[in-house]
Amino acid sequence: MNPEGRSAAAPAAPGARIQTLASAAFCLLPPLLCFVLYRRGLTAWFQADDFAWLSLRSQVHDVRSLLHVLFAPMAQGSIRPLSERSLFLVFESVFGVNALPFRICVFLTQCANLTLLAATTKRLAGSGIAGFCAAILWLVNNSLVWPMVWTSAYNQILCGFFLLSAFWCLLLYIETGRRAYYLWQWTLFLLGFGALEINVVYPALAALYTYLCARKFFRSTLPLFLPSAIFTVVHRSVAPTQHAGPYAFHFDRFIPATLQDYIYRVLVPFPVEPMNVWKGLACLLGAALGSFIVVRTWRKDWLPVFCLGWFVIVLAPVLPLRDHFSGYYLVLPSIGLAMLAGYALARAWRRGLAWGAAAVLFAAAYTATMIKADRLEVRWLQGRSIAIQQMVLGVARAHQLHPAEAILLDGVDVQLFRAGMYHHPFSIFGATAVYLAPGSAARIGPLDVSVENYELPAGPTVHGLDHDQIVVYQVGGRRLKAITSTYINTIAQKLDTNPTRRVDVANPLLAYLLGPEWYAPEEGFRWMPHRATLRMGGPLTRADRIYLNGFCSPAELQATPLPVRVWVDGIPLGALLLKSGDSPFHVSLPISDQSVGREQVEIAIEAGRTFRASGDGRELGLAVWSVEIR
Amino acid sequence: MAIDAIRPHLLISVWLAALSIVSGCRAPDLSDRTEEEPPQPSTEILVAAPRTSSQLLSGWYPIEHNSWRWTAGKFAVLLRPPIGAAVKGATLTLHFTLPGIVISRLGSVTLSASIQGSRLAPQTYRTEGKAMYARDVPPSSLSGNTVRIDFELDKVMAPGEGDTRELGVVADRVGLEAK
Structure with missing residues (x-):
């Protein structure tokens, strides 16, 4: 209680009705103002x-x-x-x-x-x-x-x-x-x-x-x-302690x-x-x-x-x-x-009146400043959410209409990306193959996250458009606008058709780069038999390396290491040795200087031995997520 | 103060009442969320696919066994040139089957094609089974948004044995491939 011992629970006095009404008004006004100020x-x-x-x-x-x-x-x-x-x-x-x-x-x-x-x-x-x-x-x-x-x-x-x-x-x-x-x-x-x-x-x-x-x-x-x-x-004890990044604690000066x-x-x-x-x-x-x-x-x-x-x-x-x-x-x-x-x-x-007036003046100034800023920020934040709604529900509709095709979004800006697409909102509607159109990452600009991972490279875009695997939509208005034919006749004509330098082997839009040896895609990966091939964009510099990401049966690596050999355009790059504990693997090899500058190279990967899983008649070598040259 | 009279059950009631007002709100209607464009022609036609059937212009018989169609002696398609074809050109391919009965009756058939009036080299087929007609198409013939391609066979099976149709080959797919 306050030091003067005042209490709210005072007994009823004459004029109690007015007091009750005032109390009710004091009680109801803030929630009412809350709805007015933050109605958006x-x-x-x-x-x-x-x-x-x-x-x-x-x-x-x-x-x-x-x-x-x-x-x-x-x-x-x-x-x-x-x-x-x-x-x-x-x-x-x-x-x-x-x-x-x-x-x-x-x-x-x-x-x-x-x-x-x-x-x-x-x-x-x-x-x-x-x-x-x-x-x-x-x-x-x-x-x-x-x-x-x-x-x-x-x-x-x-x-x-x-x-x-x-x-x-x-x-x-x-x-x-x-x-x-x-x-x-x-x-x-x-x-x-x-x-x-x-x-x-x-x-x-x-x-x-x-x-x-x-x-x-x-x-x-x-x-x-x-x-x-x-x-x-x-x-x-149960939550991972953040040692780096924005959520790391710094007990310092x-x-x-x-x-x-x-x-x-x-x-x-x-x-x-x-x-x-x-x-x-x-x-x-x-x-x-x-x-x-x-x-x-x-x-x-x-x-x-x-x-x-x-x-x-x-x-x-x-x-x-x-x-x-x-x-x-x-x-x-x-x-x-x-x-x-x-x-x-x-x-x-x-x-007294002077003190009261001064205090009210201060409070009014503070309130006016805050309300002005609040209205601006509420409007901006709510507007952004509505733009995201239009994009996300538009994509959901596009996925209903084109369930087999990937969806390419043109016109995504930094706000739609950072507060929308980056958080994979489309998967809620089952639309997992949604990409930024080529060139979007450069338009959105550098961010603290990799925008490129959300963009479909130009080569697969052209191939997908030519094979009716992709529909293109323009983001920006109240409704998503289908622009596939316009996109094909204008922007796509200027795209580089060379293959990408990163191949996610389970992505159906990149399947045209794979040789016939690969097995059907599974949850983000494909098994390969003893040997498999793929095409991809060649290295740009002598420092570029080829990266393999995937996994192998841990039991297969337990007893004996598994040698993996890689060729680029028929030139052997050497062998990797996957040992016990190397699954999943993220390995790389240097590339021969002869391949530098080539628009396209053929990669061959060979597993030193294969195995057969029980109930699976296939000859299995490695399970591969992606191959990349960078 | 008024809050002194507020009981938890009252708060919960207000809460539930407000939520029940909107409890009828289900998933939003998506039907008006996109502005669609008319279907565009494809670069490749699977002759049994309904989506591209409008690109089969003439000389095509109905789908059989959900996978192929007989052609007449002359047949035509409309195709969209692949992206970049106006600069690099493209390859025209027709995948088809020559049934044994065609070869046994006709001996051989020669297939030729013309694109936008420009003739492509013919090819003669003498054995039954799967076959392909493939010809490079110059960029100059692929400048439009769509191109008409006319095929012609030198010989066809005449109507007979209850079938009144003039039969050419059994086609699977036809398309223009990017170079």
Whole structure:
């Protein structure tokens, strides 16, 4: 409770009806504003990581696979059975790829969060205005945009619900002493682990609050640390630790700098240009909040310290992610600052008209800045999701019409690729042979992922078009436009027809490059007998090597190593020796200088011996995924 | 405050009510998601494939055994030149079968072709069984989006034994291959 002992549960007084109406308005307005501000988020479709979660259902075949899908570490080692796995499994099963139910779920949870935040702040600060302002100031914070538009960020919203509701129960327990609230706190806290790993910090929040404001309940919060400790140990033991890349932890001198960046970002929205007048105003707001904390602490009012503590404690787990600064990591920490700002506004208003007006001016400036940025970002993010929807559902339709043909997409831009195609959305509809048109990778530009792997090379494109194996669609409008004949008569006429320098031997579009020896394609590979041949583009430089990727029966390698010989245009390149443990294999050999510059070369691969598997009459040498010259 | 009156079952009810409103929303209708173009001619015709039957212009009898057609003495097809053919040229191929009865009755048959009016060299066949007619086509004959190819046999089996048709060869496929 606040140090002045104000309580929300005051007895009814004259004019109680007006007070109740005001309370109801304070309670309902933030959710209403949420729908107004983020209404485009309701109509957003799926994007980016959503597609990986949407395809989870296809991995469930029995109880064992269901448990794996729900609890196995995925995507940088995260385990979020409630906010990601269950949400997508259940909703996709019921609603398919209709995004609206997903979005409604997010909005309803956020409405509950706003109500909880308003009520919690009111209880802490003893002021309905404080609660109302806290909810509004949090709602407009720019960090909320992504979770309000992108379903994969629901983990932030759901974790917020568990943190706020558990803390709400703690406040009720402190106020009433009823053990049921204590147990509800425990239940909600434990459920929070299913939403987001950040939930581990809840015990620290509860302990900090009780230590500062309700000391006699401090000891009751200490057992909460046990589940957090167990979760941390279990999570670290089952989830792969990231040693490199954006999700690697760096406990170094950059942590204060990262904290500073997040403080700046929580006050200045992302799309606002540097040196903007709003930026200065936001800095003033930060200074005002800092001053408020100092003054109130000086007067032994510890609530501002708790609010600041909420910000720091909830942000702390992501501070070591030096190379992965993400705006929506501020969703949960900013709750603390919203409570602080709401409390500060209420205190200023009580202090007099001048203080109140100044505080309102600051809050209005902050809100206006944030709303302006929010609207821009929501519009952009939702627009991108709709463009992805048009592309993905267009491809799904094209696959219905041309189930046997590969689909070539022309006009995919960097956004459609990065938030759409890169995440293999088409496989949800069974369309696995979908490629970027030749030249797309260069147009999309260099990214942190290999765009080339998504592009069909020119040679196979020409061959596929000539043999009716490919249909071409233009991406960009409301509907995908079939342009196969136009593409053939224009762009394709200028394509290089030489074979590609990478042959995925199971790809039907590249089968024309294989000799007759190869067996039928299986799951991404083909078995070859004793000897097999293929054609491919020749080496460009003397440094180029030929790479073989595949596997062999481990039992075959157990006793004796298997020699593998390779020829390029009849010139022997030497022999490789596959030993026990060399399956799968990724091996390479240098290529003779004589082959450099040839448009096309013939490769021959020979396994030193063959075997026959039981129930399979074929003579089997090697199973090959790909052959590449680079 | 109003939240004090909120019970978990009320929240859950609101949640379920909202979701049930959209519970009727199933997978989206995909029918209007693409703008299709008319089917384009192929570079190769499997004579038994319905998709390319419109490219069999004249001199073709109905499909037999879902895999081949008899031709008349003169027959024609429409083909799309392969990509790059206007620069590199292409190879015309006709895969067909000469039944024993044709050779036994006619002794030999000579097949010739013309593309856009330009004659290609003929070839004579004297043995029964699988056969192929293959001729290089110069780029100058392959400049359009489609080309008409006319085939002609010097001899055909005359109607008889209840079959009123004039029969040439049993064709499997015909096409232009890129060089």
